[in-house]
Amino acid sequence: MANQPTTTPAAPSPPPPLEGGQLALATFVVALATFMNVLDTSIANVAIPTISGNLGVSVDEGTWVITVFAAANAVSIPLTGWLTQRIGQIRLFVGSILMFTLASWLCGIAPSLPVLLMSRVLQGAVAGPLIPLSQAILLSSWPKAKAASALALWAMTATVGPIAGPLLGGWITDRYSWSWIFYINIPVGIFAAGVTWMIYRERETPTRNPPIDVVGLALLITWVASLQIMLDKGKDLDWFGSPVIVALAIAAAISFAFFLIWELTEENPVVDLRLFKQRNFLGGTIAISVAYAVFFGNLVLLPQWMQEYLNYRSVDAGIVTAPLGVFAVILAPVMARVLPRSDARIIATLAFVGFAFVFWLRSKYVIEIDTWHLVLPTLLQGVPMALFFVPLTAIILAGQPPQRIPAAAGLSNFARVFCGAVGTSIAGNAWNNRTVLHHVRLTEHASLGNPLFVQQIDATRSVLGIDTHAAHALFDFTVNTQAAMMGLNDIFFASAVIFVLIIPLIWITRPVTGGGDAAGAH
Structure with missing residues (x-):
């Protein structure tokens, strides 16, 4: 037994941190790959009406472009640990970037919705390992003493991506073609994969063949x-x-x-469900998943409503949603300093209260709303965005032994991303149902047997100089617009209520001070 240690191969020591220009370049390309990935979670949001029109499908069918990506991404995330052990961290990361680039090209050339959806499924599936591996690679590249700085840079990139997506997607769709929202990934992906391999090919992790x-x-x-x-x-x-x-x-x-x-x-x-036995993991994962579902579902509806009912161009809808990143980026480095000295539950609670306030403001929208009142809640939403991910991640991973952090990070990310896809579907269906309900209520007295309705139609004809058919069409358009606005207000108000209701999930967890354990997830 005394000789046992000599017969067991020693674990290879990790490579030393990178330095100087090599570290700066490595950080840039790894962050660029992350940015490319998270950008595609939202870049198609404002282009859905255009894509749907070009492919000859309804907008509701077009939203599948978003949901199938998120669902495929959710399924592939739990496999990251297993794939890393079999393929190696660097080979898997570079291979995922190249496959993501190929899938982006296939999305761009798609001639029909089924082909586009299959390409988006592939794109979402190969994107699964990019987020967790980008963090792991960055942490191995920086000195341990500066790990917080590495994660702050990563968090800024991951925050800006979904926010820049609608703006960039809108501008590209209006100036060029919706296909280019996918084509732009091609040069970025090739560059990121090439430079990553050049820097990291000698820093590959050991592999083995675990069962699947x-x-x-x-x-x-x-x-x-x-x-x-x-x-x-x-x-x-x-x-x-x-x-x-x-x-x-x-x-x-x-x-x-x-x-x-x-x-x-x-x-x-493949998914270690035993993690849910732990109070912090259970409360934190449910809270972050439900919150992300509500947040992401609304992120899809807002630009869709602006384009369909306010006649905003894709780029204008993107500009309205872009201010979400202002406070999110400014406050991200601040969070790295504040969290180690604060109770993560308090910060997460403040984030949920902030989200509830923003959605309550949006529930007051009217069809005559100006751009500033659309932008203001979006700008304010950047504050809870900055307070959202890091504290909840710290809660989820608190007390996890090092060997279980990858599994915990993978499962919590799976739950969050999958709930984001489900939230998109639920939000769209709920908006449609509430719009139909309000339309019925608004038109229940609109009949030729109602003298007030007939009088209103005659007045419209007289003022605008149009025939009866056109007057009825104008009335129907007005009712549709108002019903959609009222339905969307219902969704916003319900979202505010949900954020308040899930606050107790944060407080069933044990106190967590410090964000060090959050290194393994997002």
């Missing part, structure tokens, strides 16, 4: 895909009046139940 939980992965894909398709197609197929939706619901429920049983009993699960 094939059954768990198949069940994961089945219930995620079934649920996502059910949510996206439910409105078009009359929900549970359709046998297709019923079949999807049954498939999702059964596969999810078997997934839970299998993963809780499997020796090497």
